[in-house]
Structures are given as structure tokens and as C-alpha cells.
Amino acid sequence: MKPTRRGFLKVSGVLAAGAGISVLSWDGFRSLAGFETAAAAAPAPQAYPAPLSPLAVPAAAAGPAGAGAGVLAALNRAAFGPRPGDLAAVQQIGVDNWIDQQLAPETIDDSAAQRKLTELPTLTMNMAQLFDGYGRKAKPGPARVVYELSSATLLRAVYSERQLLETLVDFWSNHFNIYIHKDQCVWLKTLDDRDVVRKHALGNFHDLLLASAQSPAMLDFLDNRYNVKAAPNENYAREVMELHTLGVDGGYTQQDVEEVARCLTGWTMRVPGNPAAMRQVQNRPLPAPGFFFNARQHDNGSKQVLGTAIPAGGGIKDGLQVFDLLAHHPSTARFVATRLTRRFLADDPPGALVDAAAATFTRTGGDIRQTLGTLLHSDEFKGSFGKKARRPLEFVAAALRGLGADSDGGLPILNALNNMGQLPFNWQAPDGYPDTSAAWINTNGLLNRWNFALALATNKIKGTHVDLQATPNASMALTAAGLVDFWAGRLLGRPLAPADRAGLTAFVGAGRPADFELSARMLEVRVPELVALLMASPYFQQR
Amino acid sequence: MNISRRDFLKNGVLELATAGWPAWMPRLAFRTPADAPYAGDTLVCIFQRGGMDGLNVVVPYGDGDYYKHRSTLAIAGPKAGDPAAAIDLDGFFGLNPALAPLKDLYQGQVLAFVHAAGSPDPTHSHFDAQDYMERGTPGEKSIPTGWLARHLQSAASTNKSPFRAVGLGAVMQGSLRGPVPAVALQSIADFHLKGRPGAAGEIARFQAELASLYQIGSSQLDDAGQDTFAAMQTLGQLTSPSASGPAAGPGPAKYVPANGAVYPATMFGKAMATVAQLIKASIGLEIACVDLGGWDTHVGEGAATSGQLPRLLQELGNTLHAFYTDLQDQMGHITVVTMSEFGRRVMENGSHGTDHGHGNCMLLMGKGVLGGKVYGQWPGLAPTEEYGPGDLAVTTDFRDVLAEVVQKRLLNNALATVFPGYQPHMRGLLSAVEQAVPVTI
Numbered sequence: 001m002k003p004t005r006r007g008f009l010k011v012s013g014v015l016a017a018g019a020g021i022s023v024l025s026w027d028g029f030r031s032l033a034g035f036e037t038a039a040a041a042a043p044a045p046q047a048y049p050a051p052l053s054p055l056a057v058p059a060a061a062a063g064p065a066g067a068g069a070g071v072l073a074a075l076n077r078a079a080f081g082p083r084p085g086d087l088a089a090v091q092q093i094g095v096d097n098w099i100d101q102q103l104a105p106e107t108i109d110d111s112a113a114q115r116k117l118t119e120l121p122t123l124t125m126n127m128a129q130l131f132d133g134y135g136r137k138a139k140p141g142p143a144r145v146v147y148e149l150s151s152a153t154l155l156r157a158v159y160s161e162r163q164l165l166e167t168l169v170d171f172w173s174n175h176f177n178i179y180i181h182k183d184q185c186v187w188l189k190t191l192d193d194r195d196v197v198r199k200h201a202l203g204n205f206h207d208l209l210l211a212s213a214q215s216p217a218m219l220d221f222l223d224n225r226y227n228v229k230a231a232p233n234e235n236y237a238r239e240v241m242e243l244h245t246l247g248v249d250g251g252y253t254q255q256d257v258e259e260v261a262r263c264l265t266g267w268t269m270r271v272p273g274n275p276a277a278m279r280q281v282q283n284r285p286l287p288a289p290g291f292f293f294n295a296r297q298h299d300n301g302s303k304q305v306l307g308t309a310i311p312a313g314g315g316i317k318d319g320l321q322v323f324d325l326l327a328h329h330p331s332t333a334r335f336v337a338t339r340l341t342r343r344f345l346a347d348d349p350p351g352a353l354v355d356a357a358a359a360t361f362t363r364t365g366g367d368i369r370q371t372l373g374t375l376l377h378s379d380e381f382k383g384s385f386g387k388k389a390r391r392p393l394e395f396v397a398a399a400l401r402g403l404g405a406d407s408d409g410g411l412p413i414l415n416a417l418n419n420m421g422q423l424p425f426n427w428q429a430p431d432g433y434p435d436t437s438a439a440w441i442n443t444n445g446l447l448n449r450w451n452f453a454l455a456l457a458t459n460k461i462k463g464t465h466v467d468l469q470a471t472p473n474a475s476m477a478l479t480a481a482g483l484v485d486f487w488a489g490r491l492l493g494r495p496l497a498p499a500d501r502a503g504l505t506a507f508v509g510a511g512r513p514a515d516f517e518l519s520a521r522m523l524e525v526r527v528p529e530l531v532a533l534l535m536a537s538p539y540f541q542q543r
Numbered sequence: 544m545n546i547s548r549r550d551f552l553k554n555g556v557l558e559l560a561t562a563g564w565p566a567w568m569p570r571l572a573f574r575t576p577a578d579a580p581y582a583g584d585t586l587v588c589i590f591q592r593g594g595m596d597g598l599n600v601v602v603p604y605g606d607g608d609y610y611k612h613r614s615t616l617a618i619a620g621p622k623a624g625d626p627a628a629a630i631d632l633d634g635f636f637g638l639n640p641a642l643a644p645l646k647d648l649y650q651g652q653v654l655a656f657v658h659a660a661g662s663p664d665p666t667h668s669h670f671d672a673q674d675y676m677e678r679g680t681p682g683e684k685s686i687p688t689g690w691l692a693r694h695l696q697s698a699a700s701t702n703k704s705p706f707r708a709v710g711l712g713a714v715m716q717g718s719l720r721g722p723v724p725a726v727a728l729q730s731i732a733d734f735h736l737k738g739r740p741g742a743a744g745e746i747a748r749f750q751a752e753l754a755s756l757y758q759i760g761s762s763q764l765d766d767a768g769q770d771t772f773a774a775m776q777t778l779g780q781l782t783s784p785s786a787s788g789p790a791a792g793p794g795p796a797k798y799v800p801a802n803g804a805v806y807p808a809t810m811f812g813k814a815m816a817t818v819a820q821l822i823k824a825s826i827g828l829e830i831a832c833v834d835l836g837g838w839d840t841h842v843g844e845g846a847a848t849s850g851q852l853p854r855l856l857q858e859l860g861n862t863l864h865a866f867y868t869d870l871q872d873q874m875g876h877i878t879v880v881t882m883s884e885f886g887r888r889v890m891e892n893g894s895h896g897t898d899h900g901h902g903n904c905m906l907l908m909g910k911g912v913l914g915g916k917v918y919g920q921w922p923g924l925a926p927t928e929e930y931g932p933g934d935l936a937v938t939t940d941f942r943d944v945l946a947e948v949v950q951k952r953l954l955n956n957a958l959a960t961v962f963p964g965y966q967p968h969m970r971g972l973l974s975a976v977e978q979a980v981p982v983t984i
Contacts, residue, residue: 223841223894231893235841238899242668254667254932389764419729421713428836429592431670434714441763442715442727443771450753450771451737458739500756507752529749537756538764 070095070382076543079163081398102164113159120148127289130187131272142186153424155409157397168201174432178221180425188217205366206327214291216269225268228297237261250331259303263318266298333358346387347436389437392420407464420448453535457528478517480509581702583954584878591883593839597904605635608924612890627847636917641856644864652915659902661937667899672884677717692721697957704827705773711814716832804868811835842894878909902935951975
């Protein structure tokens with residue numbers, strides 16, 4: 001029995017959802033439903049602006065309550081962009097259900113992404129294996145460790161099913177930023193990524209903070225490993241308050257910085273191969289590499305931090321008390337909530353939502369999962385699509401996902417990210433990559449994105465492959481207008497402005513009528529260019 | 544209501560009467576004079592990110608307290624035959640020998656230093672201090688523009704080049720943030736769309752269609768897109784003058800600096816070489832911003848011969864020397880200024896390094912500089928003379944230095960716009976550009 005459009009709509013639940021779509025692209029439905037089509041099923045006459053896929057955002061439904069808009073926000077903020085079929089899938093189960101699933105990544109099978117990481121053994125190594133196996137004089141040396149971690153970061157962003165987790169890993173990696181090329185961070189950042197950031201990304205903020213404080217990479221990056229009683233080093237003490245917890249206006253003073261530094265004297269680390277640290281004392285086993293509290297270097301005097309008296313003789317408890325104070329300080333709730341809201345909603349975070357997130361953060365003692373829930377289930381979030389610009393990592397990942405690319409996350413992709421200015425772990429200052437569009441939308445950034453789009457669409461990126469001709473039912477969309485509609489729907493999920501649609505149609509058809517069927521030769525040249533144009537367009541830079 | 548940059552540039556005559564502007568900004572009607580091409584210098588602003596240790600760069604060897612505070616990091620006063628001793632500048636200050644390439648320029652009176660210079664704001668936060676310095680409003684974050692952007696806006700000029708201001712690097716410098724077209728650039732040779740080799744026509748068609756996609760609406764994205772096309776057009780003509788449209792291909796294989804100048808093969812060296820190329824191309828470059836990072840020497844700073852600081856100084860000195868040599872004939876119309884968000888503490892720390900401080904040293908280079916001097920009023924390093932927790936005090940506000948550059952070399956008198964809420968004091972660091980004959984730069 002030949003499927004009818006109405007029957008299909010009922011089945012897919014679109015009508016039931018009352019999306020109010022008046023005119024539909026039959027091609028779009030066919031690609032979703034996998035229906036074969038008889039040649040007679042010519043495209044229904046369309047009144048423009050027709051939605052380009054069943055899930056395009058109709059004007060009426062574009063507000064916060066519109067299911068369509070929420071799907072776009074979800075897949076572009078709590079994920080690195082939709083893959084083919086994602087928009088339909090999320091629409092099917094509902095945005096809120098999808099968000100809840102993503103908030104519980106441990107319940108999501110991620111074996112497909114795991115398979116992409118099998119060539120990257122350093123990801124699971126411990127400190128001794130990394131230092132011993134990839135020393136500076138070895139071949140390959142630490143550059144291999146850096147490469148594997150950077151590649152894995154990109155691969156996970158593109159292929160993981162646990163997309164919300166990956167966006168949060170990116171967020172916390174920037175919040176607790178470590179520049180991977182400082183001293184021993186080349187090896188240590190791999191441990192930090194696994195044991196600190198990934199482990200606690202959706203957990204409790206205090207646990208994340210403490211793990212970071214004791215992370216050998218952080219101890220190295222911000223010099224606390226050298227912070228000793230005789231000569232305190234304030235670097236980490238300052239940044240942990242300014243950048244990780246309270247924020248620069250969070251109410252701490254220079255005096256507090258000095259007192260926190262004193263509390264953290266002796267918080268240091270052992271690395272493998274350090275003779276003084278690894279000196280074997282008669283039958284005692286070698287001390288393990290990693291965080292180590294050196295009591296002899298600790299300033300045991302009494303201290304005063306943020307108005308709290310810390311009595312003398314506390315040893316390691318001084319520092320533990322500091323992190324307890326910082327994690328639960330109201331300024332921290334506010335600071336973290338603001339940064340999360342900026343990442344997930346808008347460069348200028350809406351005050352009411354920051355308040356709500358901070359309240360959840362405080363009420364739950366710093367539960368990141370629940371704080372995210374407050375943000376993502378809100379109407380403001382669902383209506384926020386388009387308010388943020390894609391930064392280079394988000395742009396590259398969205399492009400690869402949108403085209404269903406098969407990539408090895410290798411050097412060509414990493415080089416492209418570097419040219420755009422966002423190679424993972426390459427930001428030298430402790431504050432992490434900027435999170436506002438003003439920092440990224442500039443001439444250099446755009447030109448690099450355009451060239452990446454061209455290279456990707458024409459399969460010029462070694463190690464990455466896209467198959468634009470084999471996309472489901474692409475063979476159905478052989479006219480210029482059909483192609484434009486199909487690809488805009490797939491890559492953008494929303495309608496093009498009429499003038500843009502006309503311009504692109506004219507471009508693809510090289511001046512022929514919009515319903516002219518293109519030859520195979522023309523398709524070979526035009527489809528990649530069309531895809532590249534869409535990815536280079538302003539539409540694709542928004543999220 | 545926001546006026547987009549595009550409208551602003553297209554119209555040329557515009558009254559700033561929008562709610563989007565900060566209240567402090569006077570309502571100005573900008574009229575670009577019909578025949579007033581830009582006659583001032585090209586300004587190259589080098590921001591040393593991380594807080595350079597000025598005390599070990601221009602060394603106050605004449606101040607005994609310097610040696611009391613730096614048991615391992617202090618640099619010895621001038622001593623014949625000692626490569627680790629400071630190079631004498633004026634009998635009190637000496638130059639870190641790692642900056643030896645600058646000695647001739649100093650003695651040739653085209654290079655000067657301003658010591659104990661900096662920001663009045665006490666912050667020791669890199670981000671705040673850099674932010675304040677780039678906004679040009681220490682202590683104040685309400686003004687959303689950078690000082691250079693405000694200069695470009697308020698200067699009367701017919702310069703419509705898309706290359707009026709260039710920021711080297713991937714992320715635009717804060718000093719250029721504002722409604723002026725600034726090009727973020729990494730490499731001239733690569734600044735074009737890359738299509739199939741030999742398919743120039745295809746690329747041209749692609750570029751035209753892409754440009755039309757960036758024309759609908761007037762958002763920041765569209766502005767940036769249009770700026771990029773304009774920049775590609777200009778650079779395309781620069782690299783292959785016979786091409787009639789977008790770049791027909793990559794630029795010259797390799798830039799050959801003049802007069803045997805050799806730029807260090809570092810990112811900073813390449814960036815300054817790119818600036819030199821742009822200046823020589825006479826495409827209307829007025830401002831270039833370049834960054835040099837790594838100055839945050841908390842650990843193992845090193846003194847004169849080995850360590851982080853001497854390494855950076857070698858790079859800086861060699862690059863500045865190469866730049867001057869390369870552009871020798873044009874240095875009468877170029878001014879280079881360096882700045883850093885703060886200096887470093889007088890007393891060294893326990894890791895053979897220094898922590899964040901306050902007063903610092905700025906550098907000026909160019910034929911318009913009244914060089915061969917270390918300017919500034921030395922406050923001393925005795926405990927009673929220090930600032931805050933043991934820092935070098937600031938006796939010359941950084942805005943005094945920059946304002947004098949803006950007025951005398953960039954020919955812009957609207958200093959109250961460039962540095963709102965501040966009355967700059969001219970320190971006699973520079974001679975004024977002769978306005979007799981406007982020069983195409």
C-alpha cells in the first residue's frame with residue numbers, strides 16, 4: 001500500500017505534536033521514513049517558505065514553547081550538533097526526555113566511540129607508564145601523548161553518544177584550564193583529563209575542585225608544587241579563587257591569597273624518576289608517583305581565610321578546609337552558574353536563569369548534574385537557539401557530525417583547529433578559551449572556517465571522509481531546489497531566508513530552472529560546493 | 544538601537560546618537576574631510592602577555608636596593624668583558640645583555656624606555672590588568688571598546704582601507720575591539736579561499752555566492768564576513784597585482800626582508816615580518832597589534848644568559864632589530880610601542896622567579912622617538928618607596944605614553960575620547976609628525 005503523507009505524519013507523531021506544519025517536503029519525509037518512492041510521487045507544489053525538513057522551525061513555533069526550537073537548542077548546546085537523523089530522534093522522544101537521558105551518561109552505551117579510540121593507548125596509562133614510555137629522549141616522545149589526548153578530545157566530541165558529558169568535559173577543561181605544553185603537563189594532562197575532568201564532570205563541584213587541586217597537572221601548571229613554607233608561591237592560590245571558584249569580584253583580598261598560599265604549602269607531587277622522591281629506603285617500596293603532602297614543607301602556623309580562622313597544626317587539613325570553604329561559598333555558586341549559563345545559553349547570561357542555577361547549585365551542595373538540569377529544562381534554554389556563535393571546536397565537530405563524516409581525528413583536523421585558534425589544551429593562560437562570539441568571529445577565524453568547509457566537502461582532508469552522494473535518498477533530490485532544500489534541512493535544521501534559498505538554487509543549477517534535473521557530472525561538482533557554502537554560511541556559525 | 548559597523552562606514556557622516564553608546568562618549572558628528580588622507584605613523588603595539596619583569600630588563604644597577612632584593616636573579620652593573628653584566632644606558636640604568644641587539648638603536652636615539660610606568664589599578668590579576676590596559680580604562684569595565692578602536696573612530700581620516708587595523712593572531716586583541724573594521728590575520732600568503740588548483744573561476748563563483756550569504760541582515764557575523772571579503776580582495780591584489788578579482792593563488796613564495804634583516808623563526812618573528820610586509824604594501828595600515836606571551840616568570844626566570852626571561856628578551860631584541868633594519872627607510876613614519884599588564888615583585892620568590900608586581904618598563908622605537916634615554920621618575924626600591932606588597936611604584940601612567948603617541952604621531956587630538964576620564968601628561972618622549980606632506984603609508 002502506498003504510504004500517504006497523512007499516514008506518515010500520524011505515525012511519526014508530528015501532527016500529534018501539533019507542530020502546525022502546513023506544507024511539507026515529501027522528499028524530506030521519504031528520507032526519514034525510508035520509503036521507496038514511485039516515480040509518480042512528484043514533489044507536492046510548495047508554497048515558500050516551506051520547512052525544509054519535518055522538523056524545521058515554523059515561525060509560530062519558534063518561541064520557547066515550540067518543540068522544534070527546543071530540539072535545535074538541545075542538539076546544538078547540549079551536544080556538538082545534530083547528525084543525520086538526530087533531529088527526528090530527539091523530536092520523537094521529546095527534548096526533556098532526551099536531556100534526562102544525557103544527564104545520565106552512565107546509562108548510555110558508548111562502545112561505538114570507544115572503538116574510535118583503540119589506537120590511542122596512552123589515554124589509559126598511569127604516570128609511570130607515560131613518563132617511562134614517552135620520555136623526551138624517546139621516539140615517539142611526549143608529542144605522541146599530546147597528540148593522542150587532543151585527537152581523543154575531538155573524536156569524542158564527534159562520535160560519543162554521551163554528548164552532554166562531552167560538552168561538560170569541554171567546559172570544565174576550560175574552567176580548570178591547563179596549558180598542555182608547560183613543563184611536565186605534556187604527560188600529566190592526560191591523567192588530569194581522565195581522573196579529574198571526565199570523572200567529575202557531572203558530579204559534585206567540591207570533589208572536582210579537590211581533585212583538580214591535587215592533580216599533578218594543575219600542581220605543575222600553576223606552580224603549587226613549588227609552594228613551600230620558606231618561600232610561598234601564590235600563583236595557584238590566586239587563580240583558584242579568581243578563576244575556579246569565587247571569581248575576581250567574589251570577595252577575596254590579597255591577604256586571602258597569601259593565606260590560602262600558606263594553607264597549600266607542601267601540596268606537591270612525586271614524579272617517576274625523581275631520585276630524591278623515589279629514594280628507596282631499606283626494603284621500603286618506592287613511593288607512588290602522584291599527589292603527595294609534604295608535611296615538612298607545610299606552614300603549620302594559624303591562618304585566616306575569608307574570615308575563617310584556621311588553627312595552627314592543621315597539616316593537610318588546612319588545605320582541605322580551604323577547598324571546603326571555597327566550594328560552598330555563595331560567590332562560587334554565582335560564578336559557576338554564570339559561566340555555565342554563558343556556555344549553554346547566551347554570551348550575556350540571563351540573570352533570572354543564573355539565579356535559578358545558582359540556587360540549585362547551593363541547595364544541592366554543588367551537584368553539577370542537577371544544576372545543569374535546571375538550566376536545560378528551562379524555557380529560556382529551549383528558546384535560545386541562535387544566541388551563541390560556534391567556536392572552532394564546535395564548528396568542526398558540528399560539520400563532521402552533520403555530514404556523518406568518518407574521521408580519524410588526525411593531524412589535518414587538529415591543524416585546522418589550530419589555525420582557527422582552538423587547538424585543545426593550547427590556551428596558555430589559566431582562564432581557558434574565551435566563551436563569547438566577539439573573540440572568535442573575526443576575519444582570520446571565518447576564512448579558516450570557510451577553507452575547512454571547502455576541504456571537508458571535497459574530501460581534501462586526509463584521514464577524514466564524507467560521502468555526499470550516498471546520503472539516504474539523496475538520489476531523490478536531483479533538482480537544484482531539491483538539493484538546496486535537502487542539504488539546508490540536514491545541516492541547518494531550519495529554513496533559509498528566501499533570498500538565500502534563491503541564490504543558492506541559482507548557484508547549484510548554474511542558472512537553469514529550479515526544477516531542472518542535474519546531470520551526474522554537475523552533481524559531482526555542485527553538491528560539495530553547496531555543502532561547503534552551507535557550512536561556511538552565517539547560518540552554520542550560529543548555535 | 545545598534546548601528547552596524549557596515550552602516551557607519553558606508554555613510555561616513557554619522558551622528559552617534561544611539562542608546563548603544565556609553566554615556567561618557569560625546570556626541571560627535573564625524574565628517575571625513577574630502578582631501579585629508581592619513582598623514583600619521585603606522586603604530587605597532589606589542590603586548591607582552593604575562594607581566595614582564597621590567598626590573599630585570601632595564602636594570603636599575605645604580606639602586607642598591609635592587610641587589611638586596613634579588614639574591615640570585617640580580618644582574619650585575621656594567622663591567623667590561625662580562626657578558627652577563629648589564630649594558631650601560633645612562634649611568635643608572637643598564638640593559639639586560641640579552642637585549643644587546645637594541646643597544647645600537649638606543650645609542651642611535653631611535654629607541655627609548657619609560658621606566659616605572661604602568662597602570663594605577665592595583666590588580667595583580669593577569670586578565671583584569673590586561674583587560675584594563677586594552678580598554679584604556681584602568682579600574683573600569685563598563686566601556687566596551689578598546690583604546691585603539693576609539694582612536695580609529697575619533698581620528699578624522701579618509702582611510703577606508705579594510706587594513707586600517709590588523710591584529711596578528713587568531714583572537715582579536717581587546718584594544719581593537721569596537722565598531723571599526725580590524726582584520727585578524729595570521730599569514731598573508733594563506734589569506735584566500737583554497738579551491739582546486741587551476742580552478743580560479745570556480746573559486747570566484749563560490750566566493751561570490753558566499754559573499755551574498757553574508758549580506759542579509761546586519762549582524763556581527765555579516766560584518767565580519769564582509770570584512771573578510773574586503774581583506775581578501777586587498778591582499779589578493781597585493782600578492783598578484785594582475786589578477787582582476789579574488790586571489791588567483793597563493794602569494795609570493797617567501798618574503799625577503801630588506802637590508803639583510805633576519806627575523807627569528809618564531810611566531811612573533813613571523814608576525815612582525817607580516818606587519819613589515821603590510822606596511823611596505825601601502826594598503827593603508829595604521830595600527831598593527833602583535834602579542835608576545837610567556838612573560839609570567841614565577842619559576843626559574845633566569846637573569847642575563849640562560850632562563851625564560853633572557854630567552855624571551857633575545858627573541859624580542861632580535862625581532863625588533865630585524866624590523867627596524869627591514870623598514871629602515873620608513874621608520875620616520877612608524878612607531879613601535881611595547882607594554883605589559885604589570886611588572887613583577889621587587890623581591891624574588893623561593894623558586895628563582897618573581898610574582899606579579901606593579902610598575903614596569905615600556906619601550907618606544909622609531910625615528911619620531913626622542914631616543915637614547917630612559918624616561919620616567921625613578922621612585923626607588925626601598926621598603927618605604929615600594930607599592931603595595933613590595934612592588935615597583937608607578938610614576939608614569941601608561942596612558943601618558945600612549946596619549947603622546949596618539950597625539951604627536953597618529954595626529955589625533957581627541958585624547959578625551961581615546962582615554963575617557965583621564966587627563967594625560969605629555970612627557971616629551973616623541974617629536975610631532977611634520978604635517979607638511981601627507982605620506983601614503
